Every structure is written in C-alpha cells, then in structure tokens.
Amino acid sequence: MQDGSGRIVVRGLTKNFGQVAAVQNLSFQVEPGSVTGFLGPNGAGKTTTLRMLLGLVNPTAGEATINGQPFHRLGNPGRVVGAVLEAQGFHPKRSAINHLRVYAAAMGLPDQRAIEVLQLVGLAGAGMRKAGGFSLGMKQRLALATALLGDPQVLVLDEPANGLDPEGIAWLRTFLKSFAATGRTVLISSHLLAEVEQTIDQVVIVSRGQTVYYGALDELRRSQQSRVLVQPADAQALAAALQEAGITAVTPLPDGRLAVVDATVQQVGDIASKAGIALYGVQEEQADLEQLFFRLTSGQWTGQQGYAPPGFDSGQQVSGFGSPVPQASPYQAGPQAVQFPQQQPYQQGYPQQGYQQQAPQYGAYQAPVAPQAPQYQQPYQQQVQQPYQQTSPYQAPQPTSPYQAPVPPPAPQAPVAPVAPVAPPAESQPPSALSEEQPTQAVAEQPKPVEVAPAPPPPDAQPPTTPDTPSGEAPGQDSTGEGGKA
Numbered sequence: 001m002q003d004g005s006g007r008i009v010v011r012g013l014t015k016n017f018g019q020v021a022a023v024q025n026l027s028f029q030v031e032p033g034s035v036t037g038f039l040g041p042n043g044a045g046k047t048t049t050l051r052m053l054l055g056l057v058n059p060t061a062g063e064a065t066i067n068g069q070p071f072h073r074l075g076n077p078g079r080v081v082g083a084v085l086e087a088q089g090f091h092p093k094r095s096a097i098n099h100l101r102v103y104a105a106a107m108g109l110p111d112q113r114a115i116e117v118l119q120l121v122g123l124a125g126a127g128m129r130k131a132g133g134f135s136l137g138m139k140q141r142l143a144l145a146t147a148l149l150g151d152p153q154v155l156v157l158d159e160p161a162n163g164l165d166p167e168g169i170a171w172l173r174t175f176l177k178s179f180a181a182t183g184r185t186v187l188i189s190s191h192l193l194a195e196v197e198q199t200i201d202q203v204v205i206v207s208r209g210q211t212v213y214y215g216a217l218d219e220l221r222r223s224q225q226s227r228v229l230v231q232p233a234d235a236q237a238l239a240a241a242l243q244e245a246g247i248t249a250v251t252p253l254p255d256g257r258l259a260v261v262d263a264t265v266q267q268v269g270d271i272a273s274k275a276g277i278a279l280y281g282v283q284e285e286q287a288d289l290e291q292l293f294f295r296l297t298s299g300q301w302t303g304q305q306g307y308a309p310p311g312f313d314s315g316q317q318v319s320g321f322g323s324p325v326p327q328a329s330p331y332q333a334g335p336q337a338v339q340f341p342q343q344q345p346y347q348q349g350y351p352q353q354g355y356q357q358q359a360p361q362y363g364a365y366q367a368p369v370a371p372q373a374p375q376y377q378q379p380y381q382q383q384v385q386q387p388y389q390q391t392s393p394y395q396a397p398q399p400t401s402p403y404q405a406p407v408p409p410p411a412p413q414a415p416v417a418p419v420a421p422v423a424p425p426a427e428s429q430p431p432s433a434l435s436e437e438q439p440t441q442a443v444a445e446q447p448k449p450v451e452v453a454p455a456p457p458p459p460d461a462q463p464p465t466t467p468d469t470p471s472g473e474a475p476g477q478d479s480t481g482e483g484g485k486a
C-alpha cells in the first residue's frame, strides 16, 4: 500500500557487480517539497543506486522505496515517478510531439498532455522537428518532458544539467525548485557540486559506493567556518595568548602561520598586540564548499578522521595519514599540518555534526519561484512563455494536496504505463528486457523505467492509436538488470 508521501527511502542498499562493490550499504531519505542532490564523483555508484530505485537493477542487499513501496509495487508508476536516466534513444525520425504522443497514449493520457509538457520544457517551437536533429540540451528537455507526462509526484533525474547551456541550467534550476515547491519530490544526481549547488536544498554525497554526507546543504556550508590566517613573529606565543583568551581552535600551518577558528581578524590582532607579538599578516579565509566536496569524495576525509595530532613542538609527521593533499589551500590538513595536542583540529567536529542519519528538516524552504520562460531559442521563448505561465501545474504551491493528476487514471489493466521518459516504445522492447525478478507478465502490468533506448525504425509519423508496450531495459543492456550504462 502506497503511503502517498512522495518520500524516497534508501536503506542499506548494496550492489555488487562481481568483484565490483558499486554501492555499499547506502542509506538516505529524500523528502518531498525539496530538491535533493545526489552527488559523487564518477563511478561513485549514483546511477546504480537510481537504477535500483527504479527497479532496473536488483539490489544485492537493502531496499529502496518510493511512497513506502519498491518500484515494482507502485500501481501506476508513470503517475508516481518521472525519471530520466539518460536523454538518449529517441526515435531519430520521430518528431518531438509524436514521441510524446506515443508515451502519452501508452500512459492513457490525451494528446493535449504532450503539448503541455512540450511547453513546460520550452520546446513548443520545436515540436514538429525530428528528435534525431536535436542538440544534447534539447534532448535533455525532451526527456524531461517525457518524465513530466504523467504529472508525477516524484522526479528522478540522472545528471539533468548535462548538455544544457548556462541559460538552460538556470531555467532547469527554477523549474525544479518550483516543481518541488508544490510539495513534490525531486532527486537529481550530479558529479559536480557547483552545477547543482544553487538548485538543491538537501544533499546526499556518495563516494566509492558509500554515503559520506547526508543532510541540508546549508548545514554543510555552516560546517565550513571561515577562519583567520595569521603570520606571527612567534607562533607558539600567539597560540598561547589566544588560548588564554579562550580561543582554542588554533592550527599551525606548514608555512608558519596559524589558522584560527571562532575569532575575528580584529580579535586576533588585539590579542597579539596585547601580548606584544608582532604580526606580519592577517587575513580572513572563507570556506570553500567545492573543496570540501572534493575532499569528501576523494576519500581523504576518512583518512583525517582517525588523525591523532602530534605535539606542536615535536613537529612529527604522521605516517599513514592519507594520500597527500594539494597544498594550495591551508584548509587541507595534510601531513604537514600539525595540531596542538589539547586543541580541536579544525575540521574534526564536522563529520559528527554534519552527517545526519535522521530525516533532514525543511523548515527553511523558500516559497516557490515562478519559472522563467525558457530562453532556449527566440521562437520557443515567444511561444512558450504565455502557455507555460498559464498552464504550468507547478506555479502555485499546494501544500495540502500537491498532487493533482492531470487526467483520469487509465484502466487498471492497461498494458502500459512506463515511468515516463525511461520507457521506450513497445516496438523497441523485447520481452526479455525486464528486471531480474519480474516475470514477463508482471512487468507488462507494472512496467519498469529504463533509460530512453535508441528507438527502432519509426512505425509512422503519426501518433499511435494503440499504446505501446513498455519494458524495462534499453537495448544493449542485459535483461537481468546487470547491464551498465550505455
């Protein structure tokens, strides 16, 4: 029984491909009403996790649920989840509008819905063009349009900003925020924090298949305090003076400076002056979120956690501290960075504070911003702006009942209903292309979302009158769900 919450819950999710531990005991929760970034470097296990969430790969252990149910138990998945794992595989000779009509028909939706979603993503002016001639950014928009067909409660997008120009990224950001502001759930993956930093509220950071941070992005930001870097004539004397004044978070740096947390430039200057210690330079350094992300995901963070700082006087180097870190930033406590024994190392408090096992809080969520009309091309802009603002279901938040199905649900035994963009037309889907544990019949009734697969030869240029039968795997991927990404 679905709980209707729109919540995604991942618990102890693990996937091994032979010797490759792609995902290891991953746990996190994605709440409705916010945009959650699923971040990690290449090969971190993001896509594998999303594929497990969408029922395309069977977990080795653990589970992933949407509305309290695994994907294959969602009654009408296309109405619950819209997903884009890859903006590929559109029939090259089929027009964008006909592509959408095929999927709309498969989901039991009227043709009008195809027009609406084209407008939503700013492709109204390109509806008659063949998808094969689309740029990567246009394909991203078309894939998103397909995902939106069923007016889903949950949107799952794998690297959605790929191929989008800066304007497209800005548009996507606004769109996703407004979508989430209606009380829906958005989970987007990326390997670049900077790419999604302004879009997301919550963040799940994975590295080597494991969660390294899970919580509010603001919390992560706050964990990276600014600090004062000071070059004293006598570092030890200044450290002692600071300590006497109650400022204990002081870290000596390899270049002889001290890094001081929880103090202003003025405080440090005053204390030095009172103690008669000359200063040759004082500056405040702001935290760098991107750098923190790099450290978290490059695995050096785990190396630092067990760090027992040597005594300041000894100047000892710690062996086995972790791989060398770039010297560019003094934030990075590499092997040379020693700590006063009784003091708190600069970053040590972070993992305990920042890593949140419980569901994040969403109180700070901002009111929705009406999406700007896509600026994709001049013709699109003109044609899209008006209908978009009038017809978008994502403009006004509806906290009490956010999910408004745009059309009556299809008959229970409709032979289709793929999760929008990931279910290719029937003619491209062999019955074997199903998930590992679903018998053919069961999957036909509860189709699996898959990456948009390269479509087969076009049946015709007109929208089909009979819904396609979707299946679960794109060509080139094995039917056991073990296939990698195309």
Ligand SMILES: Nc1ncnc2c1ncn2[C@@H]1O[C@H](COP(=O)(O)OP(=O)(O)OP(=O)(O)O)[C@@H](O)[C@H]1O
Binding pocket: 017, 020, 021, 022, 023, 040, 041, 042, 043, 044, 045, 046, 047, 048, 049, 191, 482, 483, 484, 485
């Ligand atoms: N079908 C497969 N067979 C074997 N190994 C696989 C398969 N699919 C994924 N992997 C491996 O699992 C690990 C995680 O891959 P995954 O594609 O989930 O990472 P990702 O975080 O999405 O990376 P990217 O950002 O590059 O898309 C990688 O080491 C990858 O090689």
